[in-house]
Amino acid sequence: MAFGRSSRKKPLVEPVTLKILVAGGFGVGKTTLVGAVSEIRPLRTEEVLSEAGRPVDDLHGVENKTTTTVAMDFGRITLREDLVLYLFGTPGQDRFWFLWDELAQGALGAIVLADTRRLEDSFAAIDYFERRGIPFTVAVNCFEGARRFPAESVRGALDLDPEVELLMCDARDRESVKNVLVAVVQHALVLADRSHAPATT
Amino acid sequence: MSDAAEPNQATEGRAPGHHHWFDADAGPVVRPYAMTRGRTSAATRHRLDLIALVVPEPAADDPGRDQTLSPEHVEIVERCSEQPQSIAELAAGLDLPVGVVRVLVGDLVEDELVHVTRPVPPAELPDVSILREVINGLRAL
Numbered sequence: 298m299a300f301g302r303s304s305r306k307k308p309l310v311e312p313v314t315l316k317i318l319v320a321g322g323f324g325v326g327k328t329t330l331v332g333a334v335s336e337i338r339p340l341r342t343e344e345v346l347s348e349a350g351r352p353v354d355d356l357h358g359v360e361n362k363t364t365t366t367v368a369m370d371f372g373r374i375t376l377r378e379d380l381v382l383y384l385f386g387t388p389g390q391d392r393f394w395f396l397w398d399e400l401a402q403g404a405l406g407a408i409v410l411a412d413t414r415r416l417e418d419s420f421a422a423i424d425y426f427e428r429r430g431i432p433f434t435v436a437v438n439c440f441e442g443a444r445r446f447p448a449e450s451v452r453g454a455l456d457l458d459p460e461v462e463l464l465m466c467d468a469r470d471r472e473s474v475k476n477v478l479v480a481v482v483q484h485a486l487v488l489a490d491r492s493h494a495p496a497t498t
Numbered sequence: 499m500s501d502a503a504e505p506n507q508a509t510e511g512r513a514p515g516h517h518h519w520f521d522a523d524a525g526p527v528v529r530p531y532a533m534t535r536g537r538t539s540a541a542t543r544h545r546l547d548l549i550a551l552v553v554p555e556p557a558a559d560d561p562g563r564d565q566t567l568s569p570e571h572v573e574i575v576e577r578c579s580e581q582p583q584s585i586a587e588l589a590a591g592l593d594l595p596v597g598v599v600r601v602l603v604g605d606l607v608e609d610e611l612v613h614v615t616r617p618v619p620p621a622e623l624p625d626v627s628i629l630r631e632v633i634n635g636l637r638a639l
Contacts, residue, residue: 309581311615314549340590344595371586376638403523403634
């Protein structure tokens with residue numbers, strides 16, 4: 298049955314919603330990064346995944362589990378009244394990968410947050426986004442006390458494609474995180490432009 | 499729950515560091531999926547995305563009057579009537595698992611009390627003009 302819209306109330310604006318994922322190893326600063334730009338304190342949401350609720354095609358590593366609780370931290374940035382960006386910190390542990398597929402669906406891009414002291418923690422995320430063709434940017438969180446490495450050597454250690462951008466950032470700093478976000482969306486824009494005008498590569 | 503500490507400790511043990519859980523720390527009084535009467539998937543055809551927004555219909559002006567709705571249903575409608583809320587925000591705000599919120603929102607969609615925006619069609623990237631607007635919006639923050 299169709300209801301006519303009530304004219305008594307101001308109609309609610311229905312914004313377009315977009316999401317960017319923030320991935321990286323445990324303790325690398327994902328929630329800090331989300332909090333630096335979010336207009337709300339990062340919220341935590343939990344998903345209890347059971348055999349019954351699990352998507353049938355995503356079984357990697359969880360074959361023997363019946364239920365799993367995963368937590369995601371997320372924030373919101375209202376860019377305009379009709380345009381809202383959500384940032385989702387992906388669960389850090391590898392065994393929750395099956396959840397990423399849902400998180401990743403429709404994501405406009407991703408940030409891989411890396412710590413030079415534990416670069417290997419970022420391999421899984423980089424590999425994941427490369428394989429799914431999700432545009433991503435690597436942001437090296439410059440922890441105080443951590444040795445600084447030149448971008449080129451970090452890039453080499455991560456074996457990044459030349460077109461993937463690598464930035465140094467401070468996950469606590471709003472301007473720094475904004476720059477990373479802009480870089481992700483610009484990269485997504487380049488890829489989207491290319492897919493609209495197919496060329497042989 | 500994975501983070502429940504010391505599950506085997508005897509109650510009268512009272513070892514140093516042993517503590518009781520009270521109120522919210524003790525976990526929900528009602529098992530989450532009891533609120534959905536055991537259902538783990540919603541009646542709606544599409545799985546609701548985490549960033550899908552829940553928008554109340556005019557028919558949902560006074561959800562508290564509807565005796566068939568649970569308090570959680572009513573709270574979802576009320577939370578969304580100020581400003582549409584995403585599934586993720588509702589789950590965080592109600593302190594319920596996302597799966598439970600999906601089922602409850604699915605009920606409300608069935609009852610035509612709310613509708614849900616579909617963010618970006620699955621497996622598609624947002625179009626170029628939206629990406630440009632996002633960049634401009636981020637720079638202007």
